[in-house]
Amino acid sequence: MRPQPAAIGFLRHDVSGAQQQWDQAQIQQLAQRLGYDLCKTLVFGPETDRPLQRVRTAVSRLAAEAVITPSLDHFGGRVPDDLVRVADVITVSPENTYARWLLPPIENR
Template structure:
């Protein structure tokens, strides 16, 4: 068991543009402030094949509890259902947490 929950950062370089380093620093700062161990930051672009699958794979491999992104614009403006099924999605601006829901098993 980890001493603190794990998170990964996610951004798209085409969305960040010239402020990519700033966005990376903001992800790191928010992770620290919220008590997450930022294990890795994924940086993709429009040429990246199946980015949401890659994020989910990283969450699984790193046993991450959250994905921190500068804004929902990095997820094409909406909370990705595929990701929030497995981890909380946290945005830097505006600061918001989209929590995964733990659903009870269906009745037998």
């Protein structure tokens, strides 16, 4: 068992463009600040076949608790529902966590 929960980074090089290295550094820094062991950063482009399936496979293989991305733009502007079912999705800018687990509503008794 790891001393810290595992995370993977994800970005699209066509979205990051010239700031790809900056985006990767921001993913690393946020992972460290939040207490994650950043195991791997996946860098895909528009030519990548089934990118979300590849991310989910990496989450499963690495037993990752979170996927950290520079922004939702790297996922086409929205949180992928099937990914957030298996891992938290964390964005660097704006910093936000889309958590897997929601607390059930409190019932009035």
